[in-house]
Amino acid sequence: MPDTLRLERLCSFTHNNAVYWTAFSPDGETLATASLDNTARLWNLSTRELLGTLIGHGDGVAFVGYLADGRIVTASLDQSLKCWPAEGGAALMTFSGHQGYLTCASAARTGTLLASGGFDKTVRLWDAQSNLAVAVLSGHDDTVQCVAINNVGKLVASGSEDHSIRLWDPESKSLLKTITGHAGAIEGLAFSFDDRLLASASADGSVRLWTTAGDPVTVFESKSCRVKSVVFSPNGRWLVSGSSDGTLRVWQPANPRAVLEIPAHKNTIYGVAFSPDGTLFASAGFDRTIHLWSVTSE
Amino acid sequence: MFARQLGIQPMLNLFGSGSRFCDGISRRSLLKIGGLAMGGLSLPDLLRLEAANGRTSHKAVIMVFLSGGPPHQDMVDLKMDARVEIRGEFQPIATNVPGIEICELLPLLAQRMDRMAIIRSLVGSEGRHAAFQCMTGHGVNGQPAGGWPSLGAAVSKIQGSVEPGTLPFVGLAPRMKNAPWGDPGQAGFAGQAHSPFAPNAEQARLGLTDISVESLRNRRLLLDEIDGLKREAEKRGALVGLESQYQAAFGILTSNKLIDALDLNQEDPRVRDRYGRGSTENAGYGDAGPLMNDYLLAARRLVEAGARVVTLAYGRWDWHGRPHGTNFENARDHLPVFDQGLSALLDDLRDRGLEKDVSVIAWGEFGRTPVINKNGGRDHWPQVACALLAGGGMRMGQVIGSTNRLGEHPKERPVHFQEVFATLYRCLGIDVGRTMLPDVSGRPQYLVDPINEPLPELI
16 A cells, blocks of 8 residues: 655745744635734635735734634734634634633634633633633643644643643533643644544654543654644544654654654744645744645655 | 025925825925934034044944844853753854854854954843943933933044035834834934934835835836936026035935945845845834844945944844744744844955944844743843954954853953943044043033943954
């Protein structure tokens, strides 16, 4: 069975400051990027031109994502999240409540659930349908650095400077499990597309795989510095991480060593994403750059 | 004043107000560029002053203000024997001067160490987030009547213009959210006539704020308008009978030298590429100077066009850590650009025979904490900082001073900001031990406290 991933760089986009996140639209036609320059930008993947800029946040934008209906969600260090029309323009709604920098967010692939975390050590849930705050989930002992909602919108994972991962039930708004094992801050989290696995990236230099029940599966040691970002390929065969040394590493569940290492950025890679059909990949870095890659396997 | 006798507005607005250029800039605001930036009816005053002063050889200073306080221990004073919480992420590299090492992110400067001097023990910072101390050598508190003049203002007052039609003091800092970082150097008791010509801080965009093709096209139109204005003035005889200072002042405003110096489109693109060009966007969150290497090139061009002091605010170095990026992420962002730009400037000055006349200094308002905070940042550390100097006929290829093992405080040869200023004034041909300027109360003031002398290591 062919199982070698190839990434070929197609083009690059830039912001005026570090790029913190990137996401493909559900139809795969647009790439959204979030930056410390206080904006999010939308890029047409056919023409590779800038479609628009989302302006309205008062500090760096840490996250941009899409809801199933095509609306765009941004989250900013200014402690707010905003929803925008798919084509850009003025913000439709704003969520606020965090009592410190908002550092991370996630949008459910199905439904309208949003999650965010930040310096106030809380995970907050929001409903992009009703425009209401749903829950404030407390328990982490330090800054929440990353958060992820699984694909069916029934499980929320959060990672913190306190070295722990916490799994939350968004319906009961309760803690399901605290996962330990990393020796450093949790910097990135991602669910597999079949919702069976959770990957965590850590400042301890490792990427770990867990079942969504919180049981350990695999440890990938990158022997690099901080691993900042992680994502599964849609087919579940690969895991790609981005590190503070600017390197992309491709992992396979059965292999403890990276099967591919690409020096991709001149600075920390904050965001990684696959297109819904798995044919494109994007990486976003503190070097103000987003690289778009074609994905092939053999 | 003569202008009023002619029934025209001051500020050399020869044809009254209301007329606007194609990009919405009024003639008045255009003419303000030279005038208001220099404090009202300043150019004639300046030229009178120039006439009253003897000429000196054209020594100059280019001051690169690293807004926010650069991390000395991650640039030129790496502490590899310290524990990891202090040491940081970078490795030292050898320079072309045996025994001197600097950060691995400054490889181009490392190869030019023989043409630089590093001060590792800069002290006396008042710990204020502002350009003021780097521009004046003094703290904000306890200023004499009228306030301390910046280096450029004092030099403008003492030495005047290099020749008619040139400006002695230019500040390239743009407007920024944190105004104290955008201070290009105040006039203080030198008088508003000696404020910097500040093309990027004015609303009128004669300067370098936009380097897009469109803006260049507009600026070309703007320059065409200036030419038209000049022709119209000559045709109407509006300049006839004006005081010679006014004619000269008008000459500055319409001076090809000045405009050419600011028009980097006239520079060989290969030279701009060597500098690295850079971004016109204010760095950080719009609150600090842009990481704009074109401005370093513009500084050289302005010196060649007669400027004695050119200041610029460069980048945002206030790296407290996440969520705005760790100290090290920001260093990886800034240092390579700074390395390229400053190296190109040093090469350019040497290649154009300016190295002995033009002093270059790059520094910030303070250093940063030895201990890396929990967010991967370093906080303010006024106890010690660093400075990079070059050119000016100074003795290069050396490190002055040292810090203790953890980079907390000077171990050898503490150097005060004012000693650096005494050195820069000396390079400009001004003896701070003998030169005094009256403050607005008429009391004579030394430019720096007389206890401070030029650094003997450099002179």
